[in-house]
Amino acid sequence: MISILNTLKGKIVSVLKVTDEVMRSKAVETIEYEVEELDNIFAILVLGTFIGIPSPPIHITMELLPEMEKEFEIMLEKVSTAHDPLGDLFSVLDID
Amino acid sequence: MKPELQFFIGKGGVGKSTMSAITAVHLSRNSRDTLLVSLDPAHNQRDIFQQDFSEKPKKVDNHLAVKEVDTEYWIEKYLKETEKTIKQTYSYESAFNLQNYFNVLQFSPGLEEYALLLAFENIIRTFDDKDIIIFDMAPTALTLRFFSLPFITLIWLEELLKLREKIYAKKEIISEIKIGRKEIQQDKVKAKLQILIQEYGHLPDRFKSDATQINLVMNNDKLSFSEAFRIKKKLNDIGIQIDSVLINKSQSKEVPDEVRNEFSHHKITLFPFSPKSILGYKALNEYIDENNGIFIGNSKRITE
Numbered sequence: 001m002i003s004i005l006n007t008l009k010g011k012i013v014s015v016l017k018v019t020d021e022v023m024r025s026k027a028v029e030t031i032e033y034e035v036e037e038l039d040n041i042f043a044i045l046v047l048g049t050f051i052g053i054p055s056p057p058i059h060i061t062m063e064l065l066p067e068m069e070k071e072f073e074i075m076l077e078k079v080s081t082a083h084d085p086l087g088d089l090f091s092v093l094d095i096d
Numbered sequence: 097m098k099p100e101l102q103f104f105i106g107k108g109g110v111g112k113s114t115m116s117a118i119t120a121v122h123l124s125r126n127s128r129d130t131l132l133v134s135l136d137p138a139h140n141q142r143d144i145f146q147q148d149f150s151e152k153p154k155k156v157d158n159h160l161a162v163k164e165v166d167t168e169y170w171i172e173k174y175l176k177e178t179e180k181t182i183k184q185t186y187s188y189e190s191a192f193n194l195q196n197y198f199n200v201l202q203f204s205p206g207l208e209e210y211a212l213l214l215a216f217e218n219i220i221r222t223f224d225d226k227d228i229i230i231f232d233m234a235p236t237a238l239t240l241r242f243f244s245l246p247f248i249t250l251i252w253l254e255e256l257l258k259l260r261e262k263i264y265a266k267k268e269i270i271s272e273i274k275i276g277r278k279e280i281q282q283d284k285v286k287a288k289l290q291i292l293i294q295e296y297g298h299l300p301d302r303f304k305s306d307a308t309q310i311n312l313v314m315n316n317d318k319l320s321f322s323e324a325f326r327i328k329k330k331l332n333d334i335g336i337q338i339d340s341v342l343i344n345k346s347q348s349k350e351v352p353d354e355v356r357n358e359f360s361h362h363k364i365t366l367f368p369f370s371p372k373s374i375l376g377y378k379a380l381n382e383y384i385d386e387n388n389g390i391f392i393g394n395s396k397r398i399t400e
Contacts, residue, residue, distance in 0.1 A: 024273050024274050025274070027273055028269075028270045028273050028274055031266055031269060031270055032270055034266065035263060035266045035267055035270065038259070038262065038263045038266070039263060041259070042256070042259055042260065042263065045256065045259070046256065049200070049201070049204060050197050050200065056249075056252040056256075057206050057210065057245060057248060057249050057252060058201065058204040058205075058206045058207055058210060059174075059206075059210050059249070060249065060252055060253065060256070060292070062174070062175075062178045062201070063178075063288060063292055064285055064288055064289070065178065065182055066178070066181045066182050066184075066185045066186075067185070067284040067285045067288055068285060069185065069186045069187070
């Protein structure tokens with residue numbers, strides 16, 4: 001009897017855990033999307049010179065370049081794979 | 097603050113280089129330890145002194161040395177250093193593809209004035225034993241970009257820092273919701289931005305300091321006046337004041353009214369036109385001897 005209750009308790013705890021994680025993820029989905037876009041904007045501002053966009057004084061780009069490898073790669077990827085920005089946005093906002 | 101700095105700016109052809117050379121020789125005659133630096137890519141000082149100059153200062157007399165800044169050298173040096181740093185921090189694949197992007201960088205607008213700024217900082221750091229350093233500046237456009245660069249840079253840096261902080265505030269929120277606490281990775285970019293803001297903060301102060309004198313050179317003609325007034329306005333917009341006005345190749349003893357009105361609070365000096373060309377160390381000394389009224393009674397800093 002007690003062992004059945006314990007197993008049940010275990011299952012409920014893990015379901016609650018998963019639910020908790022899913023709820024937390026859903027809660028931050030929009031903010032995460034926003035942060036990703038802001039990161040991209042930051043990368044374009046600083047490294048825009050490499051994709052044909054007027055950039056800040058070139059030395060700012062060069063000083064920050066060593067620390068921005070990841071952002072640099074992502075930015076170049078986005079440019080070459082021509083993302084569908086509206087599609088991205090709609091999926092985040094759950095619009096069908 | 098040592099050393100004192102003097103800039104000679106103005107429209108191309110008004111005689112900035114000659115004025116700088118004459119002032120440098122005059123100061124040297126008064127035993128002020130002087131370094132004359134050519135920041136003008138046209139490098140007229142070698143024609144004026146009739147000898148070659150380079151990045152290494154060359155002694156012209158007891159208290160005067162002359163140096164020419166080579167912007168291409170500074171651009172190349174800077175690009176190489178950045179490339180080296182990047183290769184060290186980037187993973188192997190990325191570093192390989194970076195070469196193409198670096199070849200693009202060397203043609204970026206803004207590199208030339210940045211090179212001048214690098215050279216300038218290096219000079220005031222290295223030659224701090226001199227009494228006075230005179231800068232023979234490039235023609236107007238490049239000179240204005242040179243003076244504006246620190247201000248523009250600071251504006252960009254501050255805005256980028258604000259954006260970066262906003263991003264990381266949101267990342268903190270995400271982290272707090274997802275894992276129940278704030279987990280902040282060290283933001284190297286933010287640290288870099290803050291260091292740059294500190295470094296660039298010094299330059300505007302140096303330009304505006306009392307130990308820095310900006311001399312605007314012009315000739316007695318309409319085009320020269322217009323450009324001079326524009327230069328004054330553009331510098332005022334970034335908070336830099338002109339300290340003195342020099343009217344070169346002057347055929348009269350009177351300061352034109354237009355100039356008097358526009359520069360009512362400035363010291364104005366007339367440099368008489370010289371019928372013989374002022375080429376060579378001897379000729380420079382002769383001009384000073386023949387026109388010794390110019391320096392006496394004027395800026396105490398120049399004569400002492």
